[in-house]
Amino acid sequence: MLNLNEYNKTYHDSLIGFLYKCLPESGRTLDIDGRYKMYKDINRYFDCFLCMFDNKMIIGTVGIKKLNNKKCELKSLYIFKDYYGKSIGFELLSKVIKIAIDLGYDEMYLDTLSNSKRAISLYEKIGFKVTKKYNNNEFADIFMVLDLKNPRFIFEK
Numbered sequence: 001m002l003n004l005n006e007y008n009k010t011y012h013d014s015l016i017g018f019l020y021k022c023l024p025e026s027g028r029t030l031d032i033d034g035r036y037k038m039y040k041d042i043n044r045y046f047d048c049f050l051c052m053f054d055n056k057m058i059i060g061t062v063g064i065k066k067l068n069n070k071k072c073e074l075k076s077l078y079i080f081k082d083y084y085g086k087s088i089g090f091e092l093l094s095k096v097i098k099i100a101i102d103l104g105y106d107e108m109y110l111d112t113l114s115n116s117k118r119a120i121s122l123y124e125k126i127g128f129k130v131t132k133k134y135n136n137n138e139f140a141d142i143f144m145v146l147d148l149k150n151p152r153f154i155f156e157k
Contacts, residue, residue: 001054001055002052002053002054002059002088003052003053004050004051004052004053004091004092004095005050005051005053006048006049006050006051007042007043007046007049007050007051007063009042009043011051011058012042014051014056014057014058015039015042015051015058015061016030016032016039017058018057018058018059018061018078018080019036019039019061019078021080022078022079022080023036023078025080025081026078026113026116027113027115035139038075042063045065046063046064046065046075047063047064047065047066047072047103048063048064048096048099048100048103049061049062049063049064049076050062050063050092050095050096052079052088052091052092054083059079059080059082059083059088060077060078060079060080060083060088060089060092061076061077061078061092062074062075062076062077062078062092062093062095062096063075063076063096064096064099064100064103064105064108067109067134069104070104070105070106070107071105071106071107071108071109072100072103072105072107072108072109073108073109073110073111073135074093074096074108074109074110075110077089077092077093077119079092084118089118089119089122090122090126093122093123093126094126097126097146097148100148101148105148106147106148106149107145107146107147107148108128108145108146108148109131109134109135109143109144109145109146110123110128110143110144110145111133111134111135111137111140111142111143111144112140112142112144113139113140113141113142114141114142116142120142120144123144123146126146127146127147128144128145128146129144129145129146130142130143130144131143131144131145
């Protein structure tokens with residue numbers, strides 16, 4: 001049974017284990033003391049961080065990082081490949097967009113890699129548009145933004 005829960009500290013070890021397994025599926029490596037150090041203190045770094053569970057195992061994540069009072073950034077949309085094609089990405093993204101709207105954000109930004117074709121397709125279906133580079137992420141080559149004041153997609157499946 002799948003459950004979506006807001007992160008709490010009891011999930012920390014499971015989350016790190018998930019990231020060590022999931023990130024390599026998309027060509028990334030978890031450097032917990034470098035690029036991915038934010039996972040050491042989820043509650044400080046993210047406005048919201050959600051974990052999707054299959055029974056007691058984390059199988060997906062998504063988060064929101066505040067950029068300023070009106071802009072946020074989509075972070076950490078990761079799903080185990082075994083769970084692709086089951087609308088989990090859509091569910092995670094829909095929920096986090098609703099939360100961002102409730103938190104009063106007007107725009108949601110994201111950065112990603114051009115080889116993340118499945119993710120980019122999902123982002124475009126939701127309504128994200130390509131935009132100029134907004135951060136100093138040296139790894140990303142695609143930057144997108146979603147207008148949260150006028151979301152154009154239906155949240156429910």
